[in-house]
Amino acid sequence: MDFKTVVFNAARDGNLTRLKAYLHSWRSADELNMLVGAKVGGATPLVIACRNGHYDVAEYLIERCKADIEQPGSVTFDGETIEGAPPLWCAAAAGHLPLVKLLVRAGANVNSTTRTHSTPLRAACFDGHYDIVKFLVDNGADIEIANRHGHTCLMIACYKGHIRIAKYLLSLNADVNRKSVKGNTALHDCAESGSLNILKMLLGYGATMDVDSYGMTPLLAASVTGHTHIVEHLINAEHGLVTRQQRIDALELLGATYVDKRRDMVGALALWKRAMDDRFPADGSEPIPKPKDVPRIEAYDFAVEPSNAQQLEEILADPDGMRMQALVIRERILGPAHPDTSYYVRYRGAVYADAGRFVRCRQLWHHALDMQRAVLPPLSPLTQSSLYSFAELFSYMLAERARPPLRGRIVPPVTFEDIEPVFSKALDEIHRGTELLDSKLSIDREQTLSTLQRVLVISLHLAALMARLLEEPDCTEEVSRKIHKAVYSLVKLDITVRQGRSALHVACSAEGARGRGGRAWLATEPAPPAPPARLVTLMLRLGAPPDARDADGNTPLHLVCKLNPCPAEVVRELLAHGAHIDTVNYEGETAEQILKASAQSLASIVNPLRYTSLRCLAARTVKNYRLPYRHVLPLCLYSTVLTH
Template identity: 45%
Template sequence: MPRAARVHVLPASPPSALPSGKQSTRSATPGEQRCARDYSSHHPPPVPLHPARRHFVPRRSLRWRPGPGGEGPAALRAGGSRRPPPVPRRAGAAPPLPAHGLEAAPGAMDLRTAVYNAARDGKLKLLQKLLGSRSREELEALTAGPGGGGGPGAGSTPLLIAARHGHLEVVEYLLDHCGARVEEGGSVSFDGETIEGAPPLWAASAAGHLGVVRSLLDHGASVNQTTLTNSTPLRAACFDGHLEIVRYLVGERGADLEVANRHGHTCLMISCYKGHREIARYLLEKGADVNRRSVKGNTALHDCAESGSLEILQLLLRSKARMEKDGYGMTPLLAASVTGHTNIVEYLIQGGLQQDEAAGGQSGTCASGGSHQRGCSEEGCEGCGASASSQDEVPNVFCTREAAVEALELLGATFVDKKRDLLGAHKYWRRAMELRCEGGKYLPKPEPRQLVLAYDYSRERILGPSHPDTSYYIRYRGAVYADSGNFERCINLWKYALDMQQGNLEPLSPMTASSFLSFAELYSYVLQDRSKGTLATHLGFSDLIGVLSKGVREVERALVHGKDPVADSAQFTKTLAIILHLVFLLEKVECTPEQEHQKRQTIYRLLKCSPRAKNGFTLLHMAVDKDTTTVGRYPVGKFPSLHVVNLLLECGADPDSRDYDNNTPLHVAARNNCPLIMSALMEAGAHMDATNAFKQTAYELLDEKLLTKSTMQPFNYITLQCLAARALDKHKIPYKGFIPEELEAFIELH
């Protein structure tokens, strides 16, 4: 589990089993996003479906769960990846020498490697032999991070790696005799995850080396120094349950309990999520804020409910923790239902219903979070805080009948989707139904706004359409149908989920992009197998054009909402690439003249937005680039694609458009060695002699080894006007102000 920042994207969902191992992605729910070494996630067990079929179950990337470092994966994920630790030859090998000091010395790289590895392996005598006779400047170079001064995230150092592995004698030697910087941060690996900007004290605390922690603090390390994601050494110790280090940092060194990581997740929250009861108890005794809220609005009670620790939950309640809603409107009770922790659900429900019955069914919902409870701070809340007779007694938690019904219904849905336990789900749904009708007072249930075949409405009704779990499990249920060969039902559910995402999520959300990718992969699979005669599923023009139109709408939304294509270049590029794959698939479907017109109208809408991908690529640049082929883990369309290029040109794409390096689509096609596409571009008016920022023409970029130059006749497309423009540029003849403005742009093209 990652030690890093909980990224708001969803954990890996159960794999299903379609023949190419297909799996899509989705973003994380609030519960999974809180703890990977800054947050951890819940991983549902695998789906035991037919092994001969291909995976269509959406993959849930790690949710926003900060680990002690707060450096968790991003979407996952979203689509990003952590930079791996510097390991030239084997795990923990030394980073390169700094750009000063020993840079020019023979064997300097080997010396630095030897010093680093000796520190990592705790070989003090070897380290003394390597460093004993060195000058101060050389010692500084050998013990610093790459680039001399190093700096957070620049790479590892001998002191950092020695602290990570608990080599106390090596740590003290580097500090006392080599002048190593006690607070110099770098990259360090825990459980396969790289933490960036971690100081030696953080690494020693995370690994549980109390002696090293003492030594570093004695040598002047700051007890509250953080990683790049604002994770403290105290948080690192809390993550893995190092109680002695927690006591030492707080009790003897005065570490700040309330320093949260970049997601607002505190030491108490991570202790609760990881189930470290004694650490949670100690932090509460030292005054940790039990009702502190993270950026997403969750409290320690939410983390406790998600982890399933009933003892810690009772401890928090005794400390006057309030049952509040998080940013998604979820109470700890619902959080326990979503994660399937029946012990937490039963405890909160039974205590609440007993109190409700004693009060004659009059208990209500307080404004602080959906249920009265001891310690509620709401003014005028008469029911809260009156049911505990002593400090050691766990207070009763007030829970309304409606809240209990919803928790049981949601728990049943969890048993179906996560545990695949239909009997268990039936048991909880039956209890919910009986409770809803109890005492002849029926609790009304709102009707769904839209009836979707084979869709359980409970999760959407209780969690709301904006909750990540809602759309994810609709997609998951559709994927199960796809695994069983019922593609039409899958497509209907996925369309419903996509509409929900576009109506509730911000543009370019990784979850929405994941849905588009799932459609592209599914459609590719269906069209491929139907052409072989192995599938009877009908996939028509309306299916493809509907998703393509929604993709164009996503681009329009992003531009209207002021999304910065540069700042969001990776996600924007991925979205455009998926759209091009849908266009590629659409070309495989027969169309009537009216449908052909509708297709071109949709593509024209997209071109009119003038979207720019990474490096300033237009859609035409992407259509002639082989890198566009890879959008997920499985192939959909193949690029460069002549069919897509011709369609874009017919719909008005500019054949002479430029990227940030002044490359035209013709330059990109030349690099990809596509003579047929180059001919199509030149027939559409592209200039073969147009130069890029490096004064190269497309013809000059063609691969001579593949002899494609022999098939090209560039002079057939070069006019006298082109030659004149190049002559002006070559001989630096001034022309601005002497010729019409429209001709100036033409000359600049060359």
């Protein structure tokens, strides 16, 4: 164990005796500074001591060792890694008031921030450490500094339900109507979390019913999350806090939440009846009928919303009809851009899949995917998630068909017609992603390449499933032709993702072998999985270049040989389609040398001589003996020597 690890472990465990015994022996101030400033696992000794509440250790590091009280580190809270956290932030987040006081006395900046721009005050507000909040404010902490999402201390206190902190911040004139980057206010946050007392207090301080970037009011936020008590308070509030139309929408949306979240059909019907009574009041007020231009959607079984109380009563006898009503209502009120709209469509599809109703599942998931692709930017994580769900569904169905039926449940076959529409949408998402990369827009190029690679992996997953269909005994020539055409459309994209890798590189890599979620292409394959040889073969036949190089000079053959165990069939296919056995990457390694490093042998897979030409032997001789070839060999042979 090295010196810095000894110091770090002593600070982490609060072992002051061991820490003193070790650091006291260091005579040089430079060596001492190096040890107390060194990071292990991303954290310094002071950062980890403050995170774990070791006051005496922190005091010794600050006063005796002169540790930098502003040097940030990485710490974990509730399973989440916080990057760039200063010691004061760690102490405040963990609720260690004596440490907070120690650091402030030592001159720590009370408004220092993490990488996400979270302050120590916001950290204390998150977990409800009132005494720390008050101490930090008394010592100059700014209550209005928001994190990178625009969430203020008041917002997080309201969301987490810390009424004492919220009241204190409001007494300091915290901006009650300030909006985050996505337009939500503190009133949205407490409506979403269900904190009625805080909501009443915010209203008393002048909070208004603003809309966020999705057009959501706090009332609708409470309806989506199913907080009936918040909804009832807001719609029954004096002074006309909400309009009649807003009250109707809230009741109808809350009813949809009762169906999908609570599975309470009777409760949902009661809410929809109240909304219907509001639409057609008995006092003769102007009626507010439901919109007539709402399109009928096939995925929802062309459901039409009831227009009177009798039709509402009839629908209660049809549970599926109630579920489709919930989806129709949610899409009408929230719109397709709201994440909850597609989330509940996908959720309902998953429920159908669990019940063996795979056709209904695919209908709903296609509708959710189409909504996402219509309103979300290219390569959105939500779109990726929907595409991957399809890939997992098809993999599951194929795996289940290979097993004996469970309790008489028969899983239908997966056909090309099932996979191809999803595959086409995945390729279109890749095309949109490459257009984004080629555009002149200001984007994080590395992040975009990473997300593009994830969509490519999903596309390869789907292509592997189609390639598997070629081996089915009932695969016709027409289906085979369509599969070849579909996979060719992926090959001809000639896409390059992270590290300069082609689609064939990714298919032959560890990430490609496992798929986006770190799982095998099919649930029945053993771990660690190998790249699907049938897909690699198909891509090579359709023109994927076997000797393409990535940013490190690796060919697909190099990447396959880095897998342990190395998939012999894939190696043979690459060599059979022209991969060069002697090609070296930029580290000077051949595929054979990579295999040797992991105690594997190329000779056990193929006969190397079969893929070695006289030209190769000559080039090896020139390289191995460092013969002067420049200005001796023709220029056309230079690349041959360099390749070896």
